[in-house]
Amino acid sequence: MNVLVILIPVSLILGGLGLAAFLWSVRSDQYDDDKGNAARILLDD
Amino acid sequence: MTTACPACAASPMAQEIAMGPALQFSIPDVHCAACIGKIERGLASVRGVQDVRVNLSLKRLSVTGAAAAPRILDALADLGYDAFPLDPEALGRSQDLVGRRLLTRMAVAGFAMMNVMLLSVAVWSGASDATRDLFHLISAAIALPVVAYSAQPFFQNAWSALRVRRLNMDVPISLAIILAAGMSLYETLNSGPHAYFDAALSLTFFLLIGRYMDHQTRSAARSAAKELTALETHSATRVDGNTFETVPVAQVAVGDILQVASGARVPVDGILLSDDALMDRAFLTGESAAVNAQKDDLLQAGEINLAAPLRLRATAVGEDTTLRRMAALVETAENGRNAYTALADRAAQVYAPAVHLLALVAFLGWLVATGDVRHSLNIAIAVLIITCPCALGLAVPAVSTAAISRLFSAGFLVKHATALERLAEVDHVVFDKTGTLTKPAVVDIAALNETEKSVGLALAQASDHPLSRAFATALAGVGAADLDDVREMPGLGVQGRWSGKDVQLGRGSWLGASFDGLGLKVGAGPATAIEAAETVRPGVKEAVADLGLPAEIVSGDAPAPAQRIADALGLPVLAQARPEQKLARLEALKAQGHQVLMVGDGLNDTAALASAHASLAPSSALEASRSAADIVLLKDSFEDLPMVLRVARATQKLSRQNFSIATVYNLIAVPIALAGFATPLAAALAMSFSSITVLANSQRMRSVK
Numbered sequence: 001m002n003v004l005v006i007l008i009p010v011s012l013i014l015g016g017l018g019l020a021a022f023l024w025s026v027r028s029d030q031y032d033d034d035k036g037n038a039a040r041i042l043l044d045d
Numbered sequence: 046m047t048t049a050c051p052a053c054a055a056s057p058m059a060q061e062i063a064m065g066p067a068l069q070f071s072i073p074d075v076h077c078a079a080c081i082g083k084i085e086r087g088l089a090s091v092r093g094v095q096d097v098r099v100n101l102s103l104k105r106l107s108v109t110g111a112a113a114a115p116r117i118l119d120a121l122a123d124l125g126y127d128a129f130p131l132d133p134e135a136l137g138r139s140q141d142l143v144g145r146r147l148l149t150r151m152a153v154a155g156f157a158m159m160n161v162m163l164l165s166v167a168v169w170s171g172a173s174d175a176t177r178d179l180f181h182l183i184s185a186a187i188a189l190p191v192v193a194y195s196a197q198p199f200f201q202n203a204w205s206a207l208r209v210r211r212l213n214m215d216v217p218i219s220l221a222i223i224l225a226a227g228m229s230l231y232e233t234l235n236s237g238p239h240a241y242f243d244a245a246l247s248l249t250f251f252l253l254i255g256r257y258m259d260h261q262t263r264s265a266a267r268s269a270a271k272e273l274t275a276l277e278t279h280s281a282t283r284v285d286g287n288t289f290e291t292v293p294v295a296q297v298a299v300g301d302i303l304q305v306a307s308g309a310r311v312p313v314d315g316i317l318l319s320d321d322a323l324m325d326r327a328f329l330t331g332e333s334a335a336v337n338a339q340k341d342d343l344l345q346a347g348e349i350n351l352a353a354p355l356r357l358r359a360t361a362v363g364e365d366t367t368l369r370r371m372a373a374l375v376e377t378a379e380n381g382r383n384a385y386t387a388l389a390d391r392a393a394q395v396y397a398p399a400v401h402l403l404a405l406v407a408f409l410g411w412l413v414a415t416g417d418v419r420h421s422l423n424i425a426i427a428v429l430i431i432t433c434p435c436a437l438g439l440a441v442p443a444v445s446t447a448a449i450s451r452l453f454s455a456g457f458l459v460k461h462a463t464a465l466e467r468l469a470e471v472d473h474v475v476f477d478k479t480g481t482l483t484k485p486a487v488v489d490i491a492a493l494n495e496t497e498k499s500v501g502l503a504l505a506q507a508s509d510h511p512l513s514r515a516f517a518t519a520l521a522g523v524g525a526a527d528l529d530d531v532r533e534m535p536g537l538g539v540q541g542r543w544s545g546k547d548v549q550l551g552r553g554s555w556l557g558a559s560f561d562g563l564g565l566k567v568g569a570g571p572a573t574a575i576e577a578a579e580t581v582r583p584g585v586k587e588a589v590a591d592l593g594l595p596a597e598i599v600s601g602d603a604p605a606p607a608q609r610i611a612d613a614l615g616l617p618v619l620a621q622a623r624p625e626q627k628l629a630r631l632e633a634l635k636a637q638g639h640q641v642l643m644v645g646d647g648l649n650d651t652a653a654l655a656s657a658h659a660s661l662a663p664s665s666a667l668e669a670s671r672s673a674a675d676i677v678l679l680k681d682s683f684e685d686l687p688m689v690l691r692v693a694r695a696t697q698k699l700s701r702q703n704f705s706i707a708t709v710y711n712l713i714a715v716p717i718a719l720a721g722f723a724t725p726l727a728a729a730l731a732m733s734f735s736s737i738t739v740l741a742n743s744q745r746m747r748s749v750k
Contacts (some may be wrong), residue, residue, distance in 0.1 A: 013158065013165060015159060019153065023152060033100045036099065036100055039078035
């Protein structure tokens, strides 16, 4: 059971990283045009 | 992102480089990657454009640089896109902070839910004693701050309802969240077997999804209204001696002399100072024919000047103009509509008291039976958590979000939150004619012979008048005749000489003809009328045929043109209806028990639009009419009108289905909770399943054709 001492913080930190990345993407306007972003990968330029 | 002029850096022309404020346009037809590429590349080559960006979700284009709006509109028209300029000032303040905050709260709740769930799974699969207590403690450390942060919107709503001694859906939600977290903390500290931290968090998370969707729907409605303000006249040209000055309409004072360019809207009410003028009053009265005005006649704000630039002296400004007075009337009529109770609110009125009562009964029942306060409280809280309307909170927003985005991609802006619900109940349709079923007067060249066409084109090319330009466009492909001595007579028309004959293109009265509109006269022969009766808007026939509801036309126009359109569409018609009569007709239908959808565009329709059960206006309508309407059609064609009704009915049906799903789940889960068999695992499973079923069911909206 001692492994929990490592695993629990690891899972929390990984989840926290995901959360931080999501908050960053919200703050930098990346959800303003989801349809457009999906379509833009088809453009050449 | 495309940069327009790479050479600018090398040859700095101050004017071209000066970054103007970003111009915003609404482009209803943009729908795919190819459109984005075409528009961004096409506009990049327009002089003065620095940066072009298409937003596909909002169907909006933003252009920075020193290019003027008309030039960009022309370029877009060449590319084949209809565009409407938007008011950047109205849009500028629209940063959606509330939505962003909701999204953040949702992300935090989701993060916490997943981590706590991870620990809970360990407890459910058999962790016991010290390990279980440790996991519960860690869960508490994550859950309590997150609940305090993420569930704030529910707490605030519940508090503001309780303060005025009312119940809304947020009261049982807040109670369930707070009690679940509080009881779990108590159980954890006392080494109890069950903790509901995961339930408190998933409740918060799922309900925030619903809240966010609801917010998106509402903010779409708000920005729809905002977007369209820019179509209105916001500036006027004031004449002071020999100087012209462009001023905002708000700054025009009574007594000011204003100049109105040809093709422009009259900004305020005033007395005509020019000798005469030709006005389009279709927006105000529904008359399709142009109206002659003489010196000293009263012009009303909103009329369009069809002839030469005219001058007027302002007699009423701001809130006193006819236009504003009408708009004020509309606002009063709209209050009635706001009293309509949405389906979700009706459900909450029944549901919230029932949930509280049930939890209370469970508590008292178990207290009487066992005398154990802690156990009774645990069961009452389990009942609250299980009945808590997770699926109920998603039932309506999930469906209406899907419906509104479905309609938006078809070119309809849904402006009012309860519009779809009211639209679903419609059983009778009333159309306005001028500007709604028909397009504004166009030029009819069918009556002209080849000679007249080529002479007409040569004359039309000599003038900048909107009608001349429309005429020249209609004659594209015809060779222009060779004319001598071409002269434009301001306010009257164009004249010239062609093989020894006098030729004239201009107003009927000037040509000595019996009509007022545009005509062509070659030599001494009679004048031919060119300004045709209006044409039926595309898609109207199909829409009327496909509607499946009784429909009729109520028009302000003269009986003859109204009857002609009515015959073409096979609908009954009421002609020469004044605004009050339109309203009276709607009241009469209402008295017969009909729920009426009003489709109209003019100022004479606004009262009717506002008082109808549901209403729709084309985007070419006046601001007052658009703001009175529930739905604005951005495209030219009416073809999809029956689809709107079908989507509205499907919204109603799917919302009801979602409520039924939530109810069925409660019927199964509540007895289990009442009997005291509900575990945190059962609560988590039931909650997730019902929410996901409801969300999945809402996606069936995509298949509505």
